[in-house]
Structure formats: structure tokens, C-alpha cells
Amino acid sequence: MITQDLNATTIANNTIIGHSNQTFGCGVEIADANSFLTKNIIIRNVNSSGIDISSFYGYGCDQILSKNTIFGNSTNYGGGAVYVNYEDSHPLLSHSILMSNSAPQIAVAGGAEITVNYCNVVDSWPGIGNIAENPAFVDTAHDDYRLLWGSPCIDSGHPDSLDPDGTRADMGACFYDQSNPVRVLMTPYEIPFLIPESGGGTLTYALRLDTHLDTPQEATFWCDVTLPDSTILGPLLEPSTITVYPDMMLSWVRYQGVPESAPLGVFRYNAYAVVGDDTSKDSFLFGKLGFGSEPMDPWPNWGDPLGVPPSPYNSPGALNQFALHGAFPNPFNATTAISYQLSAFSQVSLRVYDATGRLIMTLVDERQEPGNHRVTFDSSNLASGVYLYRLTADQNTVAGKMVLLK
Numbered sequence: 001m002i003t004q005d006l007n008a009t010t011i012a013n014n015t016i017i018g019h020s021n022q023t024f025g026c027g028v029e030i031a032d033a034n035s036f037l038t039k040n041i042i043i044r045n046v047n048s049s050g051i052d053i054s055s056f057y058g059y060g061c062d063q064i065l066s067k068n069t070i071f072g073n074s075t076n077y078g079g080g081a082v083y084v085n086y087e088d089s090h091p092l093l094s095h096s097i098l099m100s101n102s103a104p105q106i107a108v109a110g111g112a113e114i115t116v117n118y119c120n121v122v123d124s125w126p127g128i129g130n131i132a133e134n135p136a137f138v139d140t141a142h143d144d145y146r147l148l149w150g151s152p153c154i155d156s157g158h159p160d161s162l163d164p165d166g167t168r169a170d171m172g173a174c175f176y177d178q179s180n181p182v183r184v185l186m187t188p189y190e191i192p193f194l195i196p197e198s199g200g201g202t203l204t205y206a207l208r209l210d211t212h213l214d215t216p217q218e219a220t221f222w223c224d225v226t227l228p229d230s231t232i233l234g235p236l237l238e239p240s241t242i243t244v245y246p247d248m249m250l251s252w253v254r255y256q257g258v259p260e261s262a263p264l265g266v267f268r269y270n271a272y273a274v275v276g277d278d279t280s281k282d283s284f285l286f287g288k289l290g291f292g293s294e295p296m297d298p299w300p301n302w303g304d305p306l307g308v309p310p311s312p313y314n315s316p317g318a319l320n321q322f323a324l325h326g327a328f329p330n331p332f333n334a335t336t337a338i339s340y341q342l343s344a345f346s347q348v349s350l351r352v353y354d355a356t357g358r359l360i361m362t363l364v365d366e367r368q369e370p371g372n373h374r375v376t377f378d379s380s381n382l383a384s385g386v387y388l389y390r391l392t393a394d395q396n397t398v399a400g401k402m403v404l405l406k
Helices: none
Strands: 002-005 010-012 015-017 028-031 036-038 041-043 051-054 064-066 069-071 082-085 092-094 097-099 106-109 115-117 137-139 144-147 182-188 193-195 201-211 217-226 232-244 248-258 265-275 278-288 301-303 323-328 335-342 346-354 359-368 371-378 385-393 396-404
Touching: 137 182, 144 182, 182 217, 182 265, 193 201, 201 217, 201 232, 201 265, 232 248, 323 396, 335 346, 335 385, 346 371, 359 371, 359 385
Parallel strands: 002 028, 010 036, 015 041, 028 051, 036 064, 041 069, 051 082, 064 092, 069 097, 082 106, 092 115, 182 278, 193 278
Antiparallel strands: 137 144, 182 201, 201 248, 217 232, 217 265, 248 301, 265 278, 323 335, 335 371, 346 359, 346 385, 385 396
């Protein structure tokens, strides 16, 4: 939790997560200070508001809260996202996203006032340019609050306010960079990663590619690592070239081994996507204990195959449909992944049959939420041949064919 009293300050580029405070703001508390809060992600704090603004002593609080993402905070009083109290408090909230906090998102008491403009407040709030829509984050399950292309928060800020890429400002802490034809993203599944001294360890992350353009883009992508002495090791994920289609986010889960012999220190894991002369880059940090040894052992990388996945993750504009995207890879050896999309909560069954129609395996038999789903089929105990799979979701049934080659 960040607490600020009396002196003006800037609070920027922080992720404030998982704090608890029984009295005042569990994410940020501002008392009698004229502060500027910008580009902060304030998530899953409990027992009081994500941001609490008060003027206890009458010094006044004229804060500017701009380009913040406030998500999943809960409170026992006031607003789940922002609580403003006392008559000398007059904050301005702009270009921010307030979603999935305990209701109401914003609360004002004690004669205070708040101005809210160009914000996405999910249960709505009066003001210029405000919306109340699903912001379409990349992956809230793994705390990735960047925006999918097609998000209503993109290019929805003040017309005279620009993002670093020169386009109209987005809402939220993370703007969508439209300066490159293809965007590469990495979402680590655990933050922070700390590799133990003995035995090494494994980084798990999602690697994603998407485009904001209306035409397919051919991109070459790979991963490497920056060592503690600033030298580059790699590529660890070998370069691959793939076509990225509009309204689709390609997504793979990958695993990066870190050997015990790696040196002590802080590393930066990097991903790149190149289209012509344009390069998109993303990275995350991790640490390694122990002093390592020379020569350093290999860094293995494995996970989902890097061919074109059958649309495992679509942008918001393509989510309102039922579809079977198929099996990939196909033909396959040992394992393949079957992907499909649900438009609503559905009772789902996914079954595999041999060429004679005999049931081989039931992969799914449960009620599932809308969105994209991906199921692995392991054929280790099966013979080579043609297999059929049938997907049923409520009244919808579709089928496909896959070939097992051993």
C-alpha cells in the first residue's frame, strides 16, 4: 500500500496488488496532498477502497488520477475503486478503467466532489466521454491488464490527448501500441520468478501475437534472455515465421528451462516480432539464486507447437459465435490440441471416435463458460489412423477429422 500525506508527489508505473487495510485505501491512500497518479495497476486489494482520498486537516486534495487500471478491489465501506471523503477533496479522474471492484465503483462522502471524464466505469458514472463496457483485457487470470485489439477503451480518451504511438489516448494503465504491424506479448504465469540455487527451474509464460491492421501480416518471432552482465544469450526459442490474421490473437503456452549453472542475478526474458523494418518487443524479469558455473548448461525451451494455432484466442469482435476451430497439429504424432469457441454458457461434450464409429475417449463432459477453449488429445496408446472428433454444445453439434501418424 502507498500512503501520501501533505506533500505533492507523483505515483506512476506501479502494480499494487493483494494488500489489506481495515481503515483507509488498501491500494493508495492520499491525505491532504495534491498528488498525480498515473499508469498504475491497482488490483485485488481488500477491506478498503483501491484509492482513498481524504482531506482530514483542510489542506485540500486536488489530485489528478489519469490512466490507471483499478480492478478487483473490495471494500467494507465507500467505493470499491475510489472513495473520496471530506469537502476539501476535489480529484479529477480521467482515462482510467474501473472494473470488477465491489459496488459502487466510486463513492463520494462528506461534501467532497469528483470529476470523472473519459473513463470506463463498468457500473457507469456521469461525465464527458465515459463508457461502461467490458474493457477486454488480455488475461486477468494471470494479471495481464493490457488491452485486446477491439477493446472499447482503445482510442477512446480525450481527442487532444495522445499516446506515445501518436494515436488518440486509450483508457487504462496500458495503451495498445499501434506503431508496429504485429504486437508480441508475453504473460508470465508467476510474478516474480525466482529460480532456486540448486536444480535450476522453469519459467512458464504465454506468448501471444496479434495485429491491429485489416490485412494479414507475416511476422518472424523468437525469444532470448539478457544475462545479469547485459550480454544476450539465444535465441532460446528459435525464430519462426507465421501469418497473423486480423481479429485473432495467436497464443502459445511455453516453458523455459533455466539451468542450475546460470549465474546469480536478475535476468530479462525477451520476445521479438519482426515485420519488415518494424520490431515489436516485450519482456519480463526473473531472478536466479546461487553463483552458477562455467560452462553454462543449455537452456531448453518447449511447449505448444509454434505452427498456426486454430484461433485459440480471438479479439473481442469475434467472440459472439460458436465455432470448432479444429485440431492442431494435424496430422500429428502422440498429442494434438482441439480448439473451439462458445458464445454462451453451454453443456459441452467433446468425444473422439475411430474410423468405425467406436467411441475412443471423452475429452470434455461438463458445463463451460463462453469464450475460447483448448483441449489436448493424447493418443499414446492408439494405433496410427484416421480419428473423428465431435463437439456438442447444447443444441449445436460439429465434427472434424484428424490423422495420427506414428
